[in-house]
Amino acid sequence: MLGFATKRKWLYPQAVTGPWQRLRWWTFGLLHLVLFATPWITVQGAPAVWIDLPGRKVHLVGAIFTASDTIFLLFLLLFMAFSLFFFTSLFGRLWCGFACPQTVFLDAWVRPFEEWIEGGWVERRRRDEGPWSFDRAWRKAVKWSVFLALSFLVAIAFMSYFAGARELWTGTAGPTEYALVGIFTAVWYLDLAWFREQFCNYLCPYARFQGALTDSDTVTIQYDINRGEPRGVEDAADKGACIACGKCVFVCPQGIDIRDGFQLECIACAKCIDACDIVMGKLGHKTLIDFGAEAELHGAKPRRLRPRTVLYGGLLTGIAATVAILLAGRAPFDAAVARAPGSLFTEDADGFVRNTYLLRVTNKEIGEAPVPFTVQVEGLDGAQMLMQDIVVATTETRTVPLIVRLRHEDDSPRTLPFRVRVSSPTTSVALDATFKTGGHIDDE
Ligand code: SF4
Ligand code: SF4
Known part of the structure; x- marks a missing residue:
């Protein structure tokens, strides 16, 4: 044996x-x-x-x-x-x-x-x-x-x-x-x-x-x-x-x-x-x-x-x-967007509805200088975006809050799909996200 x-x-x-x-x-x-x-x-x-x-x-x-x-x-x-x-x-x-x-x-x-x-x-x-x-x-x-x-x-x-x-x-x-x-x-x-x-x-x-x-x-x-x-x-x-x-x-x-x-x-x-x-x-x-x-x-x-x-x-x-x-x-960087934990949406005093997300960016490019990233919201007409500048050093990850505001409309569907475009000086990626308008279920 x-x-x-x-x-x-x-x-x-x-x-x-x-x-x-x-x-x-x-x-x-x-x-x-x-x-x-x-x-x-x-x-x-x-x-x-x-x-x-x-x-x-x-x-x-x-x-x-x-x-x-x-x-x-x-x-x-x-x-x-x-x-x-x-x-x-x-x-x-x-x-x-x-x-x-x-x-x-x-x-x-x-x-x-x-x-x-x-x-x-x-x-x-x-x-x-x-x-x-x-x-x-x-x-x-x-x-x-x-x-x-x-x-x-x-x-x-x-x-x-x-x-x-x-x-x-x-x-x-x-x-x-x-x-x-x-x-x-x-x-x-x-x-x-x-x-x-x-x-x-x-x-x-x-x-x-x-x-x-x-x-x-x-x-x-x-x-x-x-x-x-x-x-x-x-x-x-x-x-x-x-x-x-x-x-x-x-x-x-x-x-x-x-x-x-x-x-x-x-x-x-x-x-x-x-x-x-x-x-x-x-x-x-x-x-x-x-x-x-x-x-x-x-x-x-x-x-x-x-x-x-x-x-x-x-x-x-x-x-x-x-x-x-x-x-x-x-892409030479990773990006992900997720809804901030806590609330789906907030109604602001000026008639806008606010959704808050967390945007995470990882810079995968090797280099001396930190890379600046720009962020845009696509597919939400009239949306306002509030976000600090995001600059990420090589191999590092940064997570920043991203606030999107849209004027409340009574006839809006409850959920609107849109995209967050994150761009480095050389590349850009588009991330799928949804916006909660605060509309009623009956409206959908
Ligand atoms: S190659 Fe020859 S010497 Fe090497 S393990 Fe096989 S039988 Fe043995
Ligand atoms: S002659 Fe070659 S095959 Fe035969 S026993 Fe010697 S080494 Fe092995």
């Missing part, structure tokens, strides 16, 4: 180098740069990326998205989901092997540090299987301290997107933010120091449903059974080429033998490809393990255009086009 009922077999994957690992290291470097540098970048004085949960707004490269832009969040989630479906159906678990944060930190930091402090895989295993000694204790203490420091760095980098990198590093963020850094540090520490491949095998939801997204045309890690088998029998390029050296198994961080066929545990890290490439290279042969579709092993040509890839690709294109259209028509 899969799960925690079985005793965990601790893995000691052997280190390996090769073209695929070099490509992974370049990818890791780029991802580290994005993760650690982005929170320090500012655009027009504001963070380039900042998820301000208490303020309910998101800064994204000079644009500000507020609660009224929730539709973009929905589209973003849909885009991410269908991207995952699309790329998984085409290329399998490339995300897991090349970009998943757990894989990146394990291979970029944890395993190299482990080898540096505790030695190679044979030495590590021998020491772990032996009794506790001073040598074993100090190495473990140093290693776990390094993992704790690394977990703290990762946690603070992650929290920087929410609380600001400068604030967190200078000690000016709030206690909640530091408490969350502590929680994320503990979670990362547990994962990097202990949980590791178990997360992929038992907890990761993506690993669970990837089986439904792939088929025999998907590019995955494949062992060339036609050339490799029967293993260890011959030393030839085209038949029985596998010399059963076990290198592909020794390097696997998931503890699987890819020669048994594609397995859901495989994270496409390509370590077995590089390992076999070294072994086969010495014999003058091509690697027996490579990226490829299962269909190729049966002599078929893999299809890129399949119902599922066309469907996912079409949906992705549709989502991207919709977002582009919505972004093009998006």
